[in-house]
Amino acid sequence: MKNTIGVYGLGVMGANLAKNMLHNGERVAIFNYTRDLTDAFLDGYSHPEVSAHFNLESFVHSLEKPRKIFMMVTAGPIVDSVIQSLIPLLEPGDIIMDGGNSDFHDSNRRYQQLEEQGIHFISVGVSGGAEGALHGPALMPSGDPDAYKQVAPILEKIAAKVDGKPCCTYIGPAGSGHYVKMVHNGIEYADMQLITEAYLFLRKKLGLTVEEIATVFKSWDETELKSYLMEITSEILTKMDEETGKPMVDVILDKAGQKGTGKWTSQDALDLGVPSSILTESVFARYLSSLKEERTYAEQHLTGPKLVKDEADKEAWIQFVKEALYMGKICAYAQGFYQYKSASVQKDWALDLGEIALIFRGGCIIRADFLNDISDAYKGNQEVTNLLLAPFFMDKANQMESSLRKVVIKGFENGLSLPCFSAALSFYDGYRSSDSGANIIQAQRDYFGAHTYERVDKEGTFHTDW
Numbered sequence: 001m002k003n004t005i006g007v008y009g010l011g012v013m014g015a016n017l018a019k020n021m022l023h024n025g026e027r028v029a030i031f032n033y034t035r036d037l038t039d040a041f042l043d044g045y046s047h048p049e050v051s052a053h054f055n056l057e058s059f060v061h062s063l064e065k066p067r068k069i070f071m072m073v074t075a076g077p078i079v080d081s082v083i084q085s086l087i088p089l090l091e092p093g094d095i096i097m098d099g100g101n102s103d104f105h106d107s108n109r110r111y112q113q114l115e116e117q118g119i120h121f122i123s124v125g126v127s128g129g130a131e132g133a134l135h136g137p138a139l140m141p142s143g144d145p146d147a148y149k150q151v152a153p154i155l156e157k158i159a160a161k162v163d164g165k166p167c168c169t170y171i172g173p174a175g176s177g178h179y180v181k182m183v184h185n186g187i188e189y190a191d192m193q194l195i196t197e198a199y200l201f202l203r204k205k206l207g208l209t210v211e212e213i214a215t216v217f218k219s220w221d222e223t224e225l226k227s228y229l230m231e232i233t234s235e236i237l238t239k240m241d242e243e244t245g246k247p248m249v250d251v252i253l254d255k256a257g258q259k260g261t262g263k264w265t266s267q268d269a270l271d272l273g274v275p276s277s278i279l280t281e282s283v284f285a286r287y288l289s290s291l292k293e294e295r296t297y298a299e300q301h302l303t304g305p306k307l308v309k310d311e312a313d314k315e316a317w318i319q320f321v322k323e324a325l326y327m328g329k330i331c332a333y334a335q336g337f338y339q340y341k342s343a344s345v346q347k348d349w350a351l352d353l354g355e356i357a358l359i360f361r362g363g364c365i366i367r368a369d370f371l372n373d374i375s376d377a378y379k380g381n382q383e384v385t386n387l388l389l390a391p392f393f394m395d396k397a398n399q400m401e402s403s404l405r406k407v408v409i410k411g412f413e414n415g416l417s418l419p420c421f422s423a424a425l426s427f428y429d430g431y432r433s434s435d436s437g438a439n440i441i442q443a444q445r446d447y448f449g450a451h452t453y454e455r456v457d458k459e460g461t462f463h464t465d466w
């Protein structure tokens with residue numbers, strides 16, 4: 001019997017997705033460009049329905065038609081070379097899926113190129129890391145809707161489930177699935193940075209130990225902050241380094257890595273003209289963190305306020321930090337979803353924001369109870385311009401903005417760098433202000449470049465001889 005699907009690329013993610021498909025009753029052909037990973041896959045793992053191939057032709061020919069190939073290879077030029085190697089072996093109607101973190105511009109191009117050959121290309125945003133791939137990731141597939149229908153039963157089976165509903169939904173045309181995954185990662189960066197700033201405040205300003213912060217985070221994970229990132233951070237903080245006996249977080253160098261999806265989200269926000277400032281600050285925070293040597297030198301030479309540890313009112317401050325984090329999250333997700341909304345309009349994608357929030361509830365890195373509230377906000381009214389204006393989040397923001405403000409002010413008075421907390425507050429205050437100050441910019445532009453301006457009291461375009 002022919003195989004129902006082929007998985008090309010057997011790194012951790014590809015191998016785990018293949019196993020997930022096997023555990024869900026698929027007959028899976030596996031192939032890797034080099035045989036070592038195929039051997040590693042088979043070493044200690046056996047399944048009656050796995051069919052390993054060491055030759056691309058036999059891999060492709062082992063598949064039932066229309067052939068369905070799930071590529072899980074490193075994003076970038078490798079994706080193109082894999083596609084090129086597959087094309088001569090495929091027939092019109094066959095389907096290639098790309099599950100990597102590909103740039104959506106590339107996915108749009110690949111969709112078009114393959115369409116010309118009659119081959120369907122489905123961009124599949126995959127989130128959830130190695131564990132998610134094995135037990136149920138969140139999936140964001142896009143491309144031709146009829147082609148999607150042919151792979152939907154497999155993708156929906158392997159996806160995470162929440163309330164019995166698969167965390168997988170058809171996103172929209174061409175590369176929109178990779179786009180949705182990209183902005184998911186931008187939100188992920190912001191969420192991670194916000195949690196980091198809460199940690200820094202509790203540690204440096206309130207003087208809590210790592211162990212105490214682990215307990216605080218664990219308790220927050222039982223509230224409206226419940227999320228995968230909150231959960232793993234509290235767990236991370238309990239881990240000790242066997243060599244030194246210190247908390248693991250104290251022996252990990254404070255230079256954050258990144259593979260680019262957060263940066264792409266910010267680049268896209270600039271292209272769209274949307275203020276995703278918190279998401280972007282989280283990328284810059286990683287860049288700033290990477291300047292370890294310079295920061296260490298500057299610490300000795302640049303002055304700032306002395307950090308005074310607060311021993312009093314700890315409980316009250318812990319509560320402020322909790323609310324600051326929640327408020328920061330509301331603003332960050334509001335920015336991410338606003339970016340989706342703008343992209344949907346500008347790229348004519350008709351993204352369903354409520355559905356996107358629903359598929360993020362399980363499997364993915366930003367999974368959180370909070371996404372139910374986001375989904376409800378859009379299900380209640382698809383036209384919501386910004387989540388901050390949805391009644392639920394408006395109420396929460398009105399309750400919690402003062403905590404964010406307190407934490408930012410206290411942090412700044414003590415010389416703490418809180419890029420995402422402060423960006424969230426600036427965004428919030430800017431967004432709720434009908435008076436932005438941009439009249440000064442318009443006047444300056446008109447002064448030096450005769451760029452003209454509009455007036456508050458009459459229609460038209462004006463220029464002043466300054």
Ligand code: 6PG
Nearest residue numbers: 127128129185258259260261365
């Ligand atoms: C996910 C993650 C995943 C990956 C990030 C890491 O949703 O499963 O987002 O895709 O962990 O790309 O990104 P950085 O290396 O850029 O932090």
